[in-house]
Amino acid sequence: MMSQTNKNNSRYIRYILLISASLWVLWPISIMIEEGFRVDIGPLFSGRGASFVGEFFQGQGGIRFTTIEYVKALQIEAYPRLLVNSVIIAVSSVIVAILAGLPAGFTLAMYKFRGKAFITYALLAMRTISPFAVLLPFFLIYGRLGLFDTYQGMAFIYLIINLPIITMMMRGFFKDIPKEIFEAAFMSGASDSYILRKVALPLALPGLAAAAVFAFVGTWNEFFYALFLTGTVTKTVSRGVWSGFSESIESFKILEFDELNAGGTLAIIPAVILSLAVQRYLARGFTLGAEEQR
């Protein structure tokens, strides 16, 4: 009897904790969405909004629900162009990363060879490298080659992020396939490229999709390279969310908080949906499979 009540109590406590943890996650996001609608709870209490929390706040918010910022972002201003830019850059970069990373991941999964530690270490280093360590050479070289603010140039830069992800995630997915399958194929004398195309790839296809989606989201969210290397042509969505977007992509605009939030909300929707679709593989993606125990 006593233990029954205890059990129920601990269940209630657990649910209270689960719900408060969800609030911690969702509260800031809900505020961003709500501010995008220009809703502010300040006037409910004070009639004028709280204006003491930093010099940026305008203090003139109110309950005047309007979708104007979202509509403006999607129809009037250059926001859709930013979305298209991000998609073009991310998709082309991920495709190149797959072409280079898929065979490399296969080799890393199947064979032991000299230089394996070097490649693995180089990929780890590329994943953690401070962008500033490569930024200035790219700046100088892109200026000389005319690649600055071009789709090719940006897609190439993002290989720094995408190549390690695709190679190492695919290595993990190939490792997940039972060894016996490959042994049989190798016994029959099939070539490596035949095994990769006809045996390994069909079995790892869901993994390839997950790796591609993961790399896409990473590129979509990337801010640093976009801040320095994109301009009026290739400006991406994460940069646009910060620096503002207006009538045409060329004009810079002073940042306004309602817009910032409307833009931010629209930018995270695809990223969240895609990440939830691959949530089983998030840990493998972020640590390149280093955290797995075999």
Place this chain on the structure above:
Amino acid sequence: MKVPYVFLIPCLLIIFLAGIGPVLQSFLLSLSEFSLVNPSQAPVGFQNYIALLSDAIFWKAIQVTLLLVFGSVFLEFVVGIFLALLITSSGKRARSIFSSIFVIPIAIAPIVTGILWSPNSVFDDLNTLLYYGLSLGTYIDTTKPFTYYSLIMISDAYIWAPLLMLVTVAIIRSIPREQYEAAEVMGASSWTKFNKITFPAIIASPAIIVTLLLRMADAFRMFEVPYAWNFWLGQDSELGASVDTVSVLMWKMFSSTLYDFPIAQITTIAIVLLIITLSICALVLRRSSNLLD
């Protein structure tokens, strides 16, 4: 069996062109005096490194970075374990719903997180509630150093605690059930079970160590959130401001018109930062049980 080296060529080509090549050039630039007023890129020696080591602004940035690295990673670790315990002790349905909710922040661009936790986002409403709503007459002053350092750590933990949660959940799942059953037979409380079984298993796992190391390497180059806070605090034109991490410092040197585009100095800092992350990567490779098999 013959290793198909051809398969590695495209990957190696990109590693050299996008990674090693630019890094080498950065290193050469760090040995020069290259800037807007001095266009010579010829190496002249290690004087930039020597000057950097006696630069007060650099050391301040290192201190700020270290504070934020250890603060954020520790917070992520604690919140990650907490979330993992909640997830693993729930039923199947609750587990899948709540773990989906908990991983949402990982998908949000760090720059958007900088906006989410900004003074005029969360704290606008919270302070209104505290000051007027509950008539407490107090509010959270986000311009106080303690507050904004905490907030930057919280923002970072907000993004990355889910990663630690996912790794910790996998570790807890791999603990044999019998250990808990034996503990229950002996009448151990939940706290004893956590303290004697779960927590030691988490700490001893190479998975958590590798993840924490990689998070530290990432946090050393932390840019987006402190960058946003530079603007929230109005410090964006001040070199060596209180939220300048090493990366933000380099950004300021790069973009400010006050300095004549000191490429040599910026690359020097970048190389020092690179040495730190490269050493962490070497540790990761050493501690990881599966990367090289």
